[in-house]
Amino acid sequence: MRLQKFVDRLPTMDKLKPVSRNKDGTYYEVEMREFHQKLHRDLRPTRLWGYNGEFPGPTIEAEEGEKVQVKWINNLPDRHLLPVDRSIHDVAHHPEVRTVTHLHGSVTRPDSDGYPEAWFTRGFRQTGPFFEREIYEYPNRQRPTTLWYHDHAMGITRLNVYAGLAGMYVIRGKKEKDMNLPSGNYEIPLIITDRSFEEDGSLSYPRQPDDAGDHLPDPSIVPAFNGDTILVNGKVWPYQEVEPRKYRFRILNASNTRTYRLSLDSGQPFYQIGSDGGFLQKTVKQEVLSIAPSERMDVIIDFTGYKDSRIILRNDLGPDADPEDETDEVLEWRVSLPLSGKDTSRIPAYLSTIPSLKDQNNIKTIRNLSLSGEEDKFGRPLLLLDGRKWEDPITEKPGLGDTEIWAIRNLTNFPHPIHIHLIQFQVLDRQPFDLDRYNEDGTLQFTGPPVPPQPNERGWKDTIAAPSGQITRVIAKFEPFTGDYVWHCHILEHEDHDMMRPFRVRNPKE
CATH class of the missing domain: 2.60.40.420 (Cupredoxins -  blue copper proteins)
Structure with missing residues (x-):
């Protein structure tokens, strides 16, 4: 259906108010529930799911180093508002509506990361095999940045996010306040x-x-x-x-x-x-x-x-x-509003210091990983990470504090945005190869030299586009927590259909 453009004013998301705040940190409660919201002047109100009954959810703001606790409360109906495929990831044997919130880009312990199998139902009546806690903790001991929170439940992430379960999370810092940016x-x-x-x-x-x-x-x-x-x-x-x-x-x-x-x-x-x-x-x-x-x-x-x-x-x-x-x-x-006062904000040339992980000369492991495709038992496209499914044994086990290079070889014919939980990484380069030749006989024949990342990719990243027929190399230090995390394609339809794998940060002393 056609809708007229530019007839509705851009909304601003509400800023979430804490339940309590003290010297030990800030505590929030966020309820996931069904509601109706008008998304366009000429549309009837749309049935949605949202955090605190809003789409997008309220913005959470934290100071760098401020400990934040959030109780994510599932008060959603027992039936999904979108079509649930019960043939993937044992969905048929799980409750139809499950949620678990992942704070995307957060450096946090595994039991607060939103592991796909740490799901829970309305009122925590049923929980997944990895469920450990009702209240998640976010240390925010990382650089000021823009994160976002969204659902991450196994096999239905695409549906829960499409239904509206997403919101922004901002970490602010003292140095940022001195930069005289627009605010x-x-x-x-x-x-x-x-x-x-x-x-x-x-x-x-x-x-x-x-x-x-x-x-x-x-x-x-x-x-x-x-x-x-x-x-x-x-x-x-x-x-x-x-x-x-x-x-x-x-x-x-x-x-x-x-x-x-x-x-x-x-x-x-x-x-x-x-x-x-x-x-x-x-x-x-x-x-x-x-x-x-x-x-x-x-x-x-x-x-x-x-x-x-x-x-x-x-x-x-x-x-x-x-x-x-x-x-x-x-x-x-x-550009129709009168100038409210002199604009004294600036666009700084220099912003921050980003030390190169590659120059530290302590690379522990280089992992050659592939993005590939085959068919499932129904003949549907099945996209995989390194040829393995979710339930296969964990193969990526970096030690705590190890610096590793992941060389991601895209053997499919379209790009994939690859996200790695827990860490921020740096992009080293991309190098093209003859994809047809590789798929024909397995020969890796480069068709050009390594290409450095684009200027705007030279900071810290947690998601990167891996183009078809190229090897995308990233470098990361796996810290500060041990435990089970995941890496996956962030095309949610791919993630839900097995383009996601667990990895484990292990304690080298154990």
Whole structure:
């Protein structure tokens, strides 16, 4: 269904208020529940699931080093509002509605990480095999940055997130306050998602692939899903009125599958100051932002000199795009507000110090890992990490404090955003190889030299796009906690269908 663009104002998410705060930390309670929310002027209210009954959920803000505790409370119905495929990950033997929240990018102990099998049902009546605690702890002993929280339940993450279970989490630091960046009303979170809707305003999500045959389960997981409508902060194609001055935008791609290539139709640049793991070393001037699912980008846009203009945040769909596809636009800025005062904020050239892990010369292990595809027993595409399924024995076991290089070889014909829990990593390079030759006889024949990461990829990352026919190398130090974590593709349909593996950080003394 077609909806008129830029008729609804961009919402700002509520900031979550703590239940209590003392010298030992800050305690929150967050309830997951069903509700209805109007997502566009011409849509009936949509039935959603959300944290505290909001989509997106309220923003949680913490200071660097502030201990935060959150009790994630499941008060959702017993039946899912979207089609559940019961043929994957033993879903048929588990409750239909389960949740477990993962704070994406957080450096936290395994029992607070949101392990996929640490799920729980309404009122904690039933719990998964890895469930250990009702209250999660986030130390926030990491660089100031933009994180996000979302559901991570085994086999239904794609559905729970699509239903609305996602929100932003911001860690702030003292040095940031001295940088004179745009702040207060001039610092805006942008959570970008895509959805499709039925005529009655309800969420539309396919029960089966378009080419489904009689041999497939019903419902059956789809290999990918792009909605036909773009939302920002829970509104379809919104607009925002701004002053002719600098603004800071924390951008999160919270879509299931879609990667965005963002630009401004005015031709002006973005000034990127941060990525997944916080501030870059230097500000990077960008004409286009390519942002894969779950990546975050911290940017400044300068509207000075654009008074009375309308500027559209565009999404490049490529030369072969369907002319009927309306997802080539995201948001409209109207530079229509009077300047409230002199803009004294700045765009700093230098931002932070990022020591190179590679230069520390203590690399313990180099792991050669693959992204590959085969078919499951129903003939559906089955994408795997290093040829293994979730239930196979753990093979990646870095020691606590070990520095490792993971060389991720993409043998499929499309890119995958790869996310590693617990740690932030650095991207070393990407090197192309002859994919057809490799798939024919297993010969690894490089077709070019290693290519260093893009300037805006040279900070700390927890998610990186691994292109087809390339080896993407990242380096990380596995600390400060031991235990079981996961790494996976962050295309949620892939993650749910076995493109996720556990890894274990072991205590070398044991």
